[in-house]
Amino acid sequence: MPSDTAPDRAPWALKVAAAAVLAFLHLPVLVIFLYAFTTDDRVYSFPLPGLTLHWFGVAATRSDMWAALRLSLAVATVSTLAATLLGTLLALGMARARFAGRDALTVLFTLPIALPGIITGMALLATISLTGIERGFVTIALGHATFCIVIVYNNVVGRLRRIPRSWTEASLDLGASHWQTFRHVLAPHLASAWLAGGMLAFALSFDEIIVTLFTAGREPTLPIWFFNELFRPRNRPVTNVVAVMVVVVTLIPVVLAAWLTRGDEDQGAR
Amino acid sequence: MTPAIEFESVVRRYGALRAVDGVSFRVGRGEFFALLGPSGSGKTTSLRLIAGFERPDGGRIRLDGVDVAATPPYGRSVNTVFQDYALFPHLSVLDNVSYGLRRRGIGAAEARKRSLARLDMVQLASAADRSPTQLSGGQRQRVALARALVNEPSVLLLDEPLGALDLKLREEMQTELKTLQRSLGITFVFVTHDQGEALSMADRVAVFNAGRIEQLDTPRTLYQRPATEFVARFVGSANVLKGRLAERVLGRTGCYSLRAEDLRLVDATAVTRAGHATGTVIDVQYRGAASRVRIDVGGGDVLQAEVDSGRLGAAASIGASVGLAWSEDALIAVNESP
Incomplete structure (x- = not known):
């Protein structure tokens, strides 16, 4: 068969290049996976002196790790929910609005994520000190929400702008209130935007460290726990074990989201 | 008798542009009324003012004698067939038609019964469970019509209802709309830029130009006795x-x-x-x-x-x-x- 009838067959050079890029992206992660099973607890030596599941047992008994994980999950959940609510309200207000300074306002929403984390962190710390709120769960979650809002906002506002205005008008025309219109006409079309924005916001909050260093109290979030652990080489494989578990747990929503939104592109072509 | 719709010196501005510039007219009950004009002449804005999607900047709008300045679209006994039909793609044809009834608190069984009756009226009862995305343009138009009429409005608004249909279908729908309007006795107000459509369907036609009504008359008078140069050119191609x-x-x-x-x-x-x-x-x-x-x-x-x-x-x-x-x-x- 002539080669031009098989366009999906890539030349070998391209395959090698693709493999090299994938390796570049993912080999460092594989290193962590590998050293989660090493018998050597001090240094990264290759080849591994031996393989063991010992560190999984050790990790499971580390109550400080569990506390950090619980805090991180709680912070990510609360900041994602807050960002979804506020980001959606913002998008509803901005999607069709036309007023002077609209673009400037949009830049203001984007600022918390565009600014270096260190600036956001310093600003939040200064504000928290002024208000006298004790640093901890609430301050971390609020800090994360500031930059998660824009993630949800961008997803939702993009979707809203693709929904014809006539749908909203038709709903109002047929006797539905504004809330009913939101609930029955807009929400079904925003679901996947919420999912995509919410997941991204959750992921962003879950591994945030710079802003968190400024807003956290004595209780560390998981990224801070990792950071502290790295200065204690005796437990190095334990951090690798926790990292492996985080990767595995993170993959679940990613795969789930991809599966839930798999029909989106076809439906988008209206 | 109180007119179904009454415009009194209505003004609607967009910035410096006066989209509707002091328009007055009355539409009687059961009348088939056309708003005719080129794009940007204010006819669509007038329709949107009746529906309540726009608020007037000046003048009065009365529906059945009641000033509706502060009444939102969902508080008016007016329903609209949109130019793009505006069917909800995430709902079935039946759920689209029963949408208005359900939102107003009518039970599922009763809403279903009434909606099926309306779908039957437009010969689409068999498509009740399909998605509107699977229907042809003409079928979507009928669903939009059934969805608007199931609420038994006193006024039906139609925004360029035939614009997206091909010639043959358009002629069929013209006849059908006219028959429907006669049998229901509801006031129909429709917007069109097609003078042939306005002349053949409407009892009276308001000819719009630059935000104002040039002439409001029966099709015969408009054609035979145009009052202005614009009407002569636009309506009679004279x-x-x-x-x-x-x-x-x-x-x-x-x-x-x-x-x-x-x-x-x-x-x-x-x-x-x-x-x-x-x-x-x-x-x-x-x-x-x-x-x-x-x-x-x-x-x-x-x-x-x-x-x-x-x-x-x-x-x-x-x-x-x-x-x-x-x-x-x-x-x-x-x-x-x-």
């Missing part, structure tokens, strides 16, 4: 003779409408009476029974004559010299439009 042209061809000043079908082609040498014109054929458009002939009468002016295609003859070939004749009562004095 020749307008004014200024230099009027003086030269008619031998008098003023602005006159002369419909294309009132112009007869005669032998150029037969034109002896003063006032009648001679010219050169520059274009012949064959349109079935009739043909439209464009004649250059000199001085850069072109007149159009609509001639029975059977009598066109060799005289009306491009480049031929022809004479034009008309009877005096075909000339209608109109107000010159700016």
Whole structure:
């Protein structure tokens, strides 16, 4: 068969290049996976002196790790929910609005994520000190929400702008209130935007460290726990074990989201 | 009797633009009323003011005698068939139709019964469980119609209802809408830029231009006695003779409408009476029974004559010299439009 009838067959050079890029992206992660099973607890030596599941047992008994994980999950959940609510309200207000300074306002929403984390962190710390709120769960979650809002906002506002205005008008025309219109006409079309924005916001909050260093109290979030652990080489494989578990747990929503939104592109072509 | 709709000096501005600029009219109950005009003339904005999607900046709007300035769309006994139909793609055809009933708290079983009855009226009961995305343009239009009428509004608004349909379907729907309107006895207000559509369907037509109503009359009057130059051109596609042209061809000043079908082609040498014109054929458009002939009468002016295609003859070939004749009562004095 002539080669031009098989366009999906890539030349070998391209395959090698693709493999090299994938390796570049993912080999460092594989290193962590590998050293989660090493018998050597001090240094990264290759080849591994031996393989063991010992560190999984050790990790499971580390109550400080569990506390950090619980805090991180709680912070990510609360900041994602807050960002979804506020980001959606913002998008509803901005999607069709036309007023002077609209673009400037949009830049203001984007600022918390565009600014270096260190600036956001310093600003939040200064504000928290002024208000006298004790640093901890609430301050971390609020800090994360500031930059998660824009993630949800961008997803939702993009979707809203693709929904014809006539749908909203038709709903109002047929006797539905504004809330009913939101609930029955807009929400079904925003679901996947919420999912995509919410997941991204959750992921962003879950591994945030710079802003968190400024807003956290004595209780560390998981990224801070990792950071502290790295200065204690005796437990190095334990951090690798926790990292492996985080990767595995993170993959679940990613795969789930991809599966839930798999029909989106076809439906988008209206 | 209280009119179904009453506009009193209504103004709607967009920034500096007066989209609707002091419009007044009344629509009687059970009337089939058309808002006709080119795009940007204010006809669609007027429709949106009736529906409640826009609020007037001045004047009064009354529905059944009640001022609706502060009434939101969901508080008005008015339903709309949108230009793009605006069917909800995430709901089935049946759920689209029962949407209004359900939101107003009517039970599922009752809403289903009434919706199926309306779908049956537009011959689409069999498509109840399908998605609107699976329907053809004509079918979507019928669903939109059923969805609006199931709420038993006192006024049905239609925004360019036939614009997206092909010619054959459009003619069918014209007849169907007219029949439907008669049998339901509901007030229909429809927006169109197609003068043929407005003339054939409406009881009365408001002709819009630049945010104002140029003339509001029955189709027959609009066509036979246009009040302004704009109406003569837009509704009747008539020749307008004014200024230099009027003086030269008619031998008098003023602005006159002369419909294309009132112009007869005669032998150029037969034109002896003063006032009648001679010219050169520059274009012949064959349109079935009739043909439209464009004649250059000199001085850069072109007149159009609509001639029975059977009598066109060799005289009306491009480049031929022809004479034009008309009877005096075909000339209608109109107000010159700016």
